[in-house]
Each structure stands twice: as C-alpha cells, then as structure tokens.
Amino acid sequence: MKCRVCRAPAVVEVRRHNAGFCRDCFLGHCRSQVERAVKEHRMMGPDDRVLVAVSGGKDSLALWDILVELGYRADGLYIGLGIDGYSGPSGEQARAFARARGLELLEVDLPADYGYDVRSGAAADRRVPCSACGLSKRHIFDRVAVQGGYDVVATGHNLDDEAAVLLGNVLRWDLAYLARQRPVLPGGEGFPRKVKPLVKLGEREMAAYCVLKGIDYQVEECPMAAGNRHLGYKEALNVIEERSPGAKASFYNGFLERGSELGAGTAAAEREGLHPCPSCGAPTTSAVCAFCKLVEKAGGDPRRRLPVSAR
Amino acid sequence: MGAVKVLLRNPRREVEVPGPVGAVALLRQLGYVREAVLVIVDGALVTGDATIPDGAQVEIRPVVSGGAR
Ligand code: SF4
Ligand SMILES: [Zn+2]
Ligand SMILES: [Zn+2]
Numbered sequence: 001m002k003c004r005v006c007r008a009p010a011v012v013e014v015r016r017h018n019a020g021f022c023r024d025c026f027l028g029h030c031r032s033q034v035e036r037a038v039k040e041h042r043m044m045g046p047d048d049r050v051l052v053a054v055s056g057g058k059d060s061l062a063l064w065d066i067l068v069e070l071g072y073r074a075d076g077l078y079i080g081l082g083i084d085g086y087s088g089p090s091g092e093q094a095r096a097f098a099r100a101r102g103l104e105l106l107e108v109d110l111p112a113d114y115g116y117d118v119r120s121g122a123a124a125d126r127r128v129p130c131s132a133c134g135l136s137k138r139h140i141f142d143r144v145a146v147q148g149g150y151d152v153v154a155t156g157h158n159l160d161d162e163a164a165v166l167l168g169n170v171l172r173w174d175l176a177y178l179a180r181q182r183p184v185l186p187g188g189e190g191f192p193r194k195v196k197p198l199v200k201l202g203e204r205e206m207a208a209y210c211v212l213k214g215i216d217y218q219v220e221e222c223p224m225a226a227g228n229r230h231l232g233y234k235e236a237l238n239v240i241e242e243r244s245p246g247a248k249a250s251f252y253n254g255f256l257e258r259g260s261e262l263g264a265g266t267a268a269a270e271r272e273g274l275h276p277c278p279s280c281g282a283p284t285t286s287a288v289c290a291f292c293k294l295v296e297k298a299g300g301d302p303r304r305r306l307p308v309s310a311r
Numbered sequence: 312m313g314a315v316k317v318l319l320r321n322p323r324r325e326v327e328v329p330g331p332v333g334a335v336a337l338l339r340q341l342g343y344v345r346e347a348v349l350v351i352v353d354g355a356l357v358t359g360d361a362t363i364p365d366g367a368q369v370e371i372r373p374v375v376s377g378g379a380r
Binding site: 001010011012013015020057058059160202203204206207208211212219220221222225226228230231234235238239241242 | 320321323344345346347348349351355356357358359360372373374375376377
C-alpha cells in the first residue's frame with residue numbers, strides 16, 4: 001500500500017477515506033483534521049488560552065501535542081482519580097509528556113485534595129463508577145478553567161466516542177443529551193466554552209498518531225470500563241464499520257448536519273434556572289450542585305482551592 | 312522454525328502463531344476486528360496488506376477506550 005499523498009510506502013491505512021499514509025503525511029492529515037474541525041465549528045482563536053483535559057491516554061496526549069504544534073497556548077489538567085493500578089501509571093505518562101515538551105500540567109488529586117476516590121464517591125452517591133468519575137471530572141475542569149482564566153476547555157473525545165454516545169442517546173431518544181452533544185458548547189456565567197477538536201479523527205487514528213510520534217501513553221484500560229454500555233456501543237459500531245467503512249463518520253456527521261434541531265428547546269430550558277451553588281459557586285439548577293452532594297456524601301470537602309496556572 | 316510472537320493487551324499476554332502470516336489474516340485468526348486494533352511489527356506500524364515474517368515480534372494494540380467520559 002502506498003501513501004495517498006506522496007506515494008511512499010504507507011504505514012497506516014484509514015479505511016473510511018480509502019487511503020494509506022506514510023508517517024509524515026499521516027501526522028499532517030491528523031493536524032489538518034483538527035484545524036478543519038476548529039475552523040468549521042469555530043472552536044477557538046489563536047489568542048485563546050486553552051486548558052486540555054489530560055488523562056494520560058492516547059486521545060488527550062495526541063490532542064495536546066497537535067494543539068501545541070498548531071500554535072495554541074495550551075496547558076494541561078490531569079485529575080488523579082484514585083483508581084488502583086490505573087491512576088498511578090496514567091499520571092506518570094501525563095507528567096512525562098509535559099516534562100519532555102516543557103508544557104505546563106496542572107494537577108488535582110481526588111483522594112489528596114477532596115478526600116474521596118471514584119470508587120468511594122460512586123458507592124456513597126449510589127452511582128456507577130463512570131458516572132461519579134464523569135461528574136467529578138466535568139466539575140473540576142470547569143472550576144479550574146474559570147478560576148484560571150482559561151477561555152476554553154478542550155477534551156479528547158474522538159469520532160468513535162461521539163458516534164458511540166450518539167448511538168446511546170438515539171437508542172433512548174434522550175433529547176436533552178442529544179441537544180448537549182455538540183462539538184462546541186458555548187461558555188456562560190460560571191462555565192467555560194468546551195470543545196472537542198478530535199471529532200473528525202477516529203480512535204484508531206489517535207493511537208496511530210501516538211505510536212508514530214513516539215508518545216508513550218496509557219495503553220491498559222481503566223479497570224472500571226470493562227463491560228460498560230459505552231464499550232458495547234463501540235463494539236457494535238466497529239462491526240458495522242468493518243463491513244461499511246465510513247458508517248461511523250456518516251452516522252455522526254449526519255447528526256451534526258441534519259439533527260442539530262433535536263432537543264434544542266430542552267437545552268435552552270436547562271440553562272434558564274441556573275444559579276451559583278452556595279457551596280462551590282458552580283452553576284446549578286438544584287439547591288446544592290451534584291458535585292458538592294457527592295463529595296459530602298463521600299465524607300470529603302468540596303471547597304478546595306484549585307490549582308491556577310502560573311502564566 | 313521461528314514462529315511469530317504476538318503480544319496482546321488488556322490483559323497483557325503472549326501467543327505464538329506460525330509465520331509468515333498476513334496482518335489481516337493474523338487478526339482474523341485471533342478474532343480481532345481491524346478497526347479496533349493497530350498491528351505493530353518489530354516496533355513499526357504496518358498496514359493490513361503487510362506480510363509478517365517468521366521470527367517477528369508483533370504487538371496487537373487495542374485502540375478502543377471505554378468509560379462514559
Ligand atoms: S472508565 Fe469510567 S471510571 Fe475509568 S476513567 Fe473512564 S469514566 Fe472514569
Ligand atoms: Zn506520504
Ligand atoms: Zn457545588
């Protein structure tokens with residue numbers, strides 16, 4: 001197989017584009033897909049201060065790498081989740097990446113800073129671990145971004161993540177979630193703009209990017225992921241993709257192009273009743289925000305001073 | 312003869328298959344969907360049409376990460 005761009009021997013194939021790429025042309029392809037996504041959805045401008053949600057996995061490290069290469073001012077935020085056998089090594093990967101490139105990595109550690117971990121928080125708040133984890137991460141990214149004066153939070157959600165979430169939302173016809181499933185969520189009083197610059201790249205491409213760039217990332221999965229619904233949706237979509245390359249992209253892109261009105265009213269209504277949480281200041285529609293409730297139930301302290309970048 | 316040594320992840324383990332073998336054939340033999348993995352031969356990424364020689368050290372690296380993020 002030859003590189004579609006320069007005809008040198010290919011090292012990666014992207015079946016949905018029916019194309020192979022050599023190393024350099026593939027890295028260029030990834031950068032240009034990010035550039036296109038940023039431009040098409042007006043995600044951010046050259047002067048924005050970007051906070052990248054860094055997990056130590058392939059997507060977030062590749063995203064950070066690409067944003068820096070494209071010239072964005074991007075710091076990272078790593079959240080230690082207190083998950084045995086996973087949080088230790090993934091934090092190491094994130095730190096090593098930042099150190100090697102002289103980038104600034106902010107850190108928050110759930111056990112050390114808030115007095116709970118994903119497992120204990122989930123048990124105390126009667127949630128599944130991924131729900132407690134997602135809630136904690138979203139809250140902390142928002143707070144750190146607002147307090148640190150960042151314009152935008154960038155997450156490593158790729159095409160496969162978005163297609164899987166879309167499939168789940170459509171299977172339940174969850175209009176509120178469909179309304180929020182955009183590549184850009186505008187900021188507002190108390191919360192930053194959120195963007196997903198990898199929506200035009202599949203996770204196989206992100207893993208290949210890291211391998212070709214020599215980025216050491218956390219390959220072993222989080223132990224909490226095993227058997228969850230999200231993975232089931234990805235598996236199902238990959239079986240379809242195997243038979244019809246491009247199916248995932250047309251599913252997700254079709255939603256962006258033609259399904260954008262779904263649940264639009266629900267989203268507007270949700271933003272109406274927002275007020276600051278009396279405990280932490282985050283916007284919420286309930287008396288106390290969901291994060292503070294979880295932390296208090298888990299016996300921790302939600303009012304922690306968050307790290308703010310030195311810049 | 313030197314078989315092809317294959318490193319699998321999640322959980323980490325190693326199997327041997329007779330070589331030479333095509334990358335796509337190897338994946339099929341071990342029950343992987345192409346879209347869900349990368350094939351790395353002696354440290355270098357290869358495309359599906361590659362032939363993996365006897366004695367090669369192969370890694371089949373899953374690319375699907377989980378978690379409702
Ligand atoms: S798999 Fe679940 S618990 Fe693990 S990091 Fe992802 S969201 Fe958190
Ligand atoms: Zn090329
Ligand atoms: Zn709160």
